[in-house]
Amino acid sequence: MKNTDKYTRNYFNPPVSEHRWSSQEYISKAPRWCSVDLRDGNQALIVPMSLEKKLEFFQFLCKLGFKEIEVGFPAASETEFQFVRTLIEQKLIPEDVTIQVITPAREHIIRKTFEALDGCRKAIIHLYNSTSVAQREQVFQKSRSEIIEIAVSGAKWLTEYAAKTKGEFLFEYTPESFTGTELDFAVEICNAVLDVWKPQKEHPVIINLASTVSLSMPHVYANQIEYMSDHLNYRENVILSLHPHNDRGSAVAEAELGILAGGQRVEGTLFGNGERTGNVDLITLALNLFSHGVDPILDLSNIPQVVEMYEDATGMNLPPRQPYGGQLVFAAFSGSHQDAIAKGMQWRQSHSGAHWNVPYLPIDPQDIGRSYENDVIRINSQSGKGGIGYLLEHKYGINMPKPMREEFGYIIKGISDHQHKELSPEEVHQIFMDTYLNLQTPIRLDDFYFVHKKEYHTTVSLTVGKEEMELTGRGNGRFDAVSNALRRGLNIRFHDIVYQEHALERGSTSRAIAYVGITSDSQKTYWGCGVHTDIIAASIFALFSAIDRMLTQEQND
Structure with missing residues (x-):
């Protein structure tokens, strides 16, 4: 660069060789x-x-x-x-x-x-x-x-x-x-x-x-x-x-x-x-x-x-990267950063009283009025399954199985990349619901009931396209009975069922959420989710959602 010889050091350093202040590590009081x-x-x-x-x-x-x-x-x-x-x-x-x-x-x-x-x-x-x-x-x-x-x-x-x-x-x-x-x-x-x-x-x-x-x-x-x-x-x-x-x-x-x-x-x-x-x-x-x-x-x-x-x-606007106050100073878009933050927060839950030492967060954003959902875990095409899963769990109570979280992470990354924008927590939640929750196409679950003898016998009312029908099946459990009814009545082939459920809220009137993964003959796993006040109903809705996703995908393929 030109003109460097125009400048010199216009300050005065003290004529002292040693400085006491340099031996101090930190400031002890305000x-x-x-x-x-x-x-x-x-x-x-x-x-x-x-x-x-x-x-x-x-x-x-x-x-x-x-x-x-x-x-x-x-x-x-x-x-x-x-x-x-x-x-x-x-x-x-x-x-x-x-x-x-x-x-x-x-x-x-x-x-x-x-x-x-x-x-x-x-x-x-x-x-x-x-x-x-x-x-x-x-x-x-x-x-x-x-x-x-x-x-x-x-x-x-x-x-x-x-x-x-x-x-x-x-x-x-x-x-x-x-x-x-x-x-x-x-x-x-x-x-x-x-x-x-x-x-x-x-x-x-x-x-x-x-x-x-x-x-x-x-x-x-x-x-x-x-x-x-x-x-x-x-x-x-x-x-x-x-x-x-x-x-x-x-x-x-x-x-x-x-x-x-x-x-x-x-x-x-x-x-x-x-x-x-x-x-x-x-x-x-x-x-x-x-x-x-x-x-x-x-x-x-x-x-x-x-x-x-x-x-x-x-009348001025604070830069988004201004320390502590800027909109993006706690934001983690990177998948690896989000995953580390999510694991750090989980670690703190099991180590009560520990000093704050969460990866990538020098202080707890909540101590200065910031939130994890809106200020820390930010979702775009660089985000990973850890951050997306953390956001859904802590804002909406949705704790997906790890393989489902990975699949949904790729879905979100793809949407954000295609739209060239950040996705808000509300948008991520809506995409989750649209993708997995209580799906009704091409098969809509209308009703079901069970009779328990030596086994569970079920009658399932459903609509396929515009056709209404009833299927029957039996199994060693309610979920097994419904699965067998679908296999036998509609000749739907799936195996290796993965099932997970938990309460979505606390209290006697809380809803349950269930996640079901099924594997098709092509060895591809399809996930579905169901929410209902009854845990059995939630699991059956989740099964139907997974089957609907499998049928839709295989039809498109």
């Missing part, structure tokens, strides 16, 4: 979460949310369990200002939720921000200014000391206006474009701000290290975070916050490694909405923790509802 959907996410939308939509989304974020929510840039527009005022004046902020607002280090904007917060019980004031080499040289054309002066002045104005405003205020500082900032300068400017605010245990300060533009591999961001954690003043009174963006597609990895490196808090959005390629996806981060047995401290038990709210509020 960080503090801060949703920035209503600010960072909202400003990235083609059509920003209306006041009403922001209110609805805010309440939904509270319902999910977010305790810190950045609600906007109050000085940026009248809608942003009024949104903050509405939350405060209508007392819509729960007692355990702290709103966050953002402001650059400019006095008139800081003054407007505090006007918006008048009467707020508790809020985080998020101060930022750009610090990277690119921003200093190209945008602001200022020296390091001049950039520090901007940050320090902003910090002093926050202290001044907070003292004049009723409420409890927590301060946050972001050296915006941190990842393109020399680390010694990042430390210097953060410590200069901290020296103004002098955080205490009862009144900590948030230092937010934003990967405003992702410039490096994730481990470098983690190295930067660990270095900052080691060199910040007042460290025991500083909440170290992460704010990764997804330019390189690695925001989740940056956040996870950043937490290992000392990050205590993460700012991000639902499903990663944000400018350019987006913010870090808090849903993925939280459910990654969940998959390791760590409580994410968010209620994500109904992901379809979260997706619905997200799409409605943002």
